[in-house]
Amino acid sequence: MSHSFAIKLPLTTLQEVDSTNNYAMARINEGSVTSGQAWLALYQTSGKGQRGKPWQSNPGENIMMSIALKPNGLLLADQFMLSSSVALGSYDFVKNYAGDATRIKWSNDIYINDKKAGGILIENLIRGNRWMYAVAGIGINLNQESFSPDVPNPVSLCQITGRKHDLLKMAEELYNCIMNRISLMHPKDYEQLLEEYNRRLYRRGEKQWFLSKRGKFEAMIKGVENDGKLVLENDGKLTSVSFGEVSFII
Template identity: 45%
Template sequence: MQKKAEAAQFPAVLELPQVDSTNNYALSRIREGLAYHGMGVFAHEQLAGKGQRGKKWVTAPGQNIHLSLILAPKSLELDHLFALSAMIAVETRAFLADLAPGNWFIKWPNDIYFQDRKAVGMLIENIVTGQKWKWAVAGIGVNINQDHFPEELKQAISLKQITGKNYDCLELANGLAKRIFTRFEALDAGFEETFTTLIEQYNRSLYKRNEQVRFLDETGTRFSAVVKAVSRDGRLELEGVPKQVYDFGELSWLMGRG
């Protein structure tokens, strides 16, 4: 037991006043041989934050969490990539639900929503050599104290808007990082048992589960389907359409979009 407790201890995240992207900074540490498993990078201001599919992640300086975590898988393999994404989504959702109990959801694949508004975006970038998964950099952006958003981000919501309280972003980032690194150790050490629990937790909190949702597919076709679950390999399972399973990137949501 003592050995497990020691394995779950990680240093405080590296604090930066400003950076183009915490993911870029973390990736540069890896390239320069200066990274280690359990390293976290936090910036008070991010000038060129990155989101999914090449989108920008734009937030007000000093008011939110801009965090990247560096992980070095030992036992995990390339077909476990979604397990990491699911784990980070589950732990981030739980972390926020502890701070502000309420209707927190995971929008496939890994955005976090409060009711129908987006509070968290993530971008995981991987370094693979041959068939060996060497590093993962998990970028997590959490809206914390920002109380006004641009018109194009009108669906965004912050923790302060939910609770009316102000928070110490760096303190929260450290708490979130330690929670994620600790769960990662369990996932890496005992994949099957840990991931079975994780995918159950993920699907229990799945956004719009058992509800009709409008989608746009790669061909430009709009359709409605019922969201059922996400499979162990990270594909969205739908009901009421001929093609019932979709990979990330094959669909866009036309309702509840972040």
């Protein structure tokens, strides 16, 4: 069960919900949303991260938000363009407080140095070959200072800045950063967008240990291709890997 009240359209806050992505997708299926509408949860009982992992957060301390986006004029092949735009908007927001140590870790985590400050999960509504809607779920560690041992290398903006932040104001700022990037998104500018994404890429040009089904291996991160695949170099050979094929060892 969820309770909601309007803060300032198009952002609505939910006292408690299983997952803001689930809530947003349910509203889409009802036909009761407009593109750009967003929901902020004070508490999620079943928050979702990438690869089906739970997203853990103390009540009222972090930004847990989902935005409904109608990809007008975009094809299914353009999914990473939307994903990278949301990532860059989240990067812009965190960089305002954490500075140049902010990076985008492939594919959609926000890092400060070697610690995770946030993550993004995009889920799509597809009918046939038509991309009907996307739900961009964004979680940013804001005011939390103690984390479960199960959460790998977390950090919050409070820990970085040394002060607590107003949750609702910060959520609106994050929303505006993301929607600004969305407003600039156009297929003809995708190459420029991807270049910027790669400039902000965590450990680009550095060697990094990864884990795959075949075991551990070390490779240099070269960048990300326009289909969202990560390009790695190992012993002079370039390979492209899809999300889920490898994971970082940090």
